[in-house]
Structures are given as structure tokens and as C-alpha cells.
Amino acid sequence: MPGIEIQPLEDEHLAAAAALLADRHSRHRQAEALLPEFSDFRAQLQRDLDHEQAGGVVALSGDKVVAHLIGRVEEDPLLGDRRAIVDFAGCAAAEGQGETIRDLYAALAARWVAAGATRHLALIPASDEALMDPWLRLAFGVQYVWAVRETAAMKPVEAHVEIRAGKPDDLELVAQLDRSLYEHQAGPPSFSGLAIPSDEEFRADWSDLWDDPELYTHFVAERAGRPVGHLVLFRRPTGDLRVPNSNIDLSHAATLPAARRSGVSLALTGHALTWAHEHGFRSMTTDWRSVNLLSARHWPRRGFRPTYYRLYRALP
Numbered sequence: 001m002p003g004i005e006i007q008p009l010e011d012e013h014l015a016a017a018a019a020l021l022a023d024r025h026s027r028h029r030q031a032e033a034l035l036p037e038f039s040d041f042r043a044q045l046q047r048d049l050d051h052e053q054a055g056g057v058v059a060l061s062g063d064k065v066v067a068h069l070i071g072r073v074e075e076d077p078l079l080g081d082r083r084a085i086v087d088f089a090g091c092a093a094a095e096g097q098g099e100t101i102r103d104l105y106a107a108l109a110a111r112w113v114a115a116g117a118t119r120h121l122a123l124i125p126a127s128d129e130a131l132m133d134p135w136l137r138l139a140f141g142v143q144y145v146w147a148v149r150e151t152a153a154m155k156p157v158e159a160h161v162e163i164r165a166g167k168p169d170d171l172e173l174v175a176q177l178d179r180s181l182y183e184h185q186a187g188p189p190s191f192s193g194l195a196i197p198s199d200e201e202f203r204a205d206w207s208d209l210w211d212d213p214e215l216y217t218h219f220v221a222e223r224a225g226r227p228v229g230h231l232v233l234f235r236r237p238t239g240d241l242r243v244p245n246s247n248i249d250l251s252h253a254a255t256l257p258a259a260r261r262s263g264v265s266l267a268l269t270g271h272a273l274t275w276a277h278e279h280g281f282r283s284m285t286t287d288w289r290s291v292n293l294l295s296a297r298h299w300p301r302r303g304f305r306p307t308y309y310r311l312y313r314a315l316p
């Protein structure tokens, strides 16, 4: 861009980049009150920079920092290849400077591609259309959604289900429910490309769900004495620009295929929101793949509002 110089992000730029991020987050909090309150944005930048293989670039107009981009390259644990990620604090621009994001991406992505990462992800505030726009014109699209809503005492749902606490005996059910999510996401339009783990692997993944009740709370829905669905709440750590204080995360939910669309999740979600409200949690976060049509339609209708989008581009 004329009049703009792209340089590596150095310590001398951090204060100005933190100010850009503070502005971005303040706008974000005006759009969504259930985002964490912060004062130390430099620490948020440092958090993103502290990862192995992380680096950043800034756009300068004269000696003024008008935009920054920070990303890291990492191994993808699921697909077994390398990907590059711009994390929650990694992208901000001054008003009217969104276009410079495209130059910053060109500079940083060259390093990512040289490091073998050809799938690129950027976490951008869902309400920030000005910041989203340059990414859309870089061939990115929405892949994943993080969202939040208030907890509340909900009216019980008439769905002919009983909800009880989960227990270690439910391992087989939980493995089956997670398999049903994998199978659903392997199909169109998700085409996840993920190998579906064996029953043993599913059981191993979930075997510690009941070990620490301070970490996970598990609810199972039964109909006529048979389990038909479940929901897992997780005390997700705070400290990033997404998770507010006094929050609990809805980290897994699924209904057996034969029982879907009969109110099982409605009853479980209502129960979980009421439970969280009664236990002093002010908000509930969750997330979903935007190409999972079942969850992408279900959670917004349950009152969850998008906070961040994960934008995605696969080269070429």
C-alpha cells in the first residue's frame, strides 16, 4: 500500500500494537458485554508471541503503527500436518486501515508457507466487519464459531426425558455419542476428513471425564429408562480475550441419531443453564463448526451469540 511500510514486529512496537488491540476489544465489548474485561493488552500480545514458531509484523505509516498481525505455525494434532494460526490477540488495525491487513498477511504467510504450513486460520471478532473484510478478500471463509450467552433459570421442557448426573458407567454411551458427532461431521457438507477413532480410542479419550468434578459436570438424558443424549460442562480457564470470569463452557453435547429433534438437547441445555445459574456462573460459552448444520443452527436458537469467527483458508 502506498505510504505504508511493513516491518517485523519488535519490542518497540508492542505498546502501539497493544493500544490498537485495546481499541478493538473495547468495540467488541460494546457489541457483546459477555467478553472479558482487560487492562493489560501487551500481555495478551505477548501470550500470542510466546508460542514456539510465533512471529509478527506491523504496518507503519511514518513512524505510527497502524496495524499488526501475529501468527504461529504448529502441528495439527488431528490432521497430522502443519497449520498457521492468528490467535485471539493477533490482528488489529486502526480505523480505515483494514486494507493493510492484506499486506501484513502477504508478509507473514510467506514465512508460514516456507515452514510448510499451507492451511491458515485467523480468529477475528465476529462483530468487527471492518476487520473481517480484508480476510474475506484474501479467500478466507468462516470455519468455526465461538459464542456466549447468559445463564438463566429456564422453564422445564416437556420432552419426556429425565436428566441425571453422568457417571463412570456411562463411558460406553459417551463413546457412542462422540462417535455420532465424528460420523456426522465426516459427512456433507462438513467433509471433516478426520479418521474416525476406534471404540477403544473413544473410550480412552473420555475415561477421565468423572475424575475431577471441579473440572467437568456431566448430565445424561434418559427416556423410558434408556440414555439418549448427554451434555458436558467444563470450567474453561480464563486469561484470553474470549472467556469471561464466572463462566462455564458447554464443551460437548450430542443426542443419539434416533432420538434427535425430539427435545433431548433442549431439555439438557435448559437444565445446564439453570444448573450453571444456580451455581454462580454468569455466562456459558460454547463453540461449533459452522459447516456442522445441526449445531450451527441449534446453538444460536438456544440463545448463543457469536463472539469470534475462525476464518480459514487452504492453499492453493
Ligand SMILES: CC(C)(COP(=O)(O)OP(=O)(O)OC[C@H]1O[C@@H](n2cnc3c(N)ncnc32)[C@H](O)[C@@H]1OP(=O)(O)O)[C@@H](O)C(=O)NCCC(=O)NCCS
Binding pocket: 157, 158, 159, 180, 181, 184, 229, 253, 254, 255, 256, 259, 260, 261, 262, 263, 264, 265, 266, 267, 287, 288, 289, 292, 294, 295, 297, 298, 301
Ligand atoms: C445438535 C444436537 C445435539 C441437537 O440435539 P437434539 O436433541 O436433536 O435437539 P432438540 O430435539 O432438543 O432440538 C432440535 C429442534 O427440535 C425442536 N423440538 C423437538 N422437540 C421439542 C419439544 N418437545 N419441545 C420443544 N421443541 C422441540 C427444538 O425446538 C429444536 O428446534 P430449533 O432448533 O428449530 O429451535 C444434535 O443434532 C446432535 O447430536 N448432533 C450431532 C452432534 C453435534 O453436532 N453436537 C454438537 C457439537 S457442537
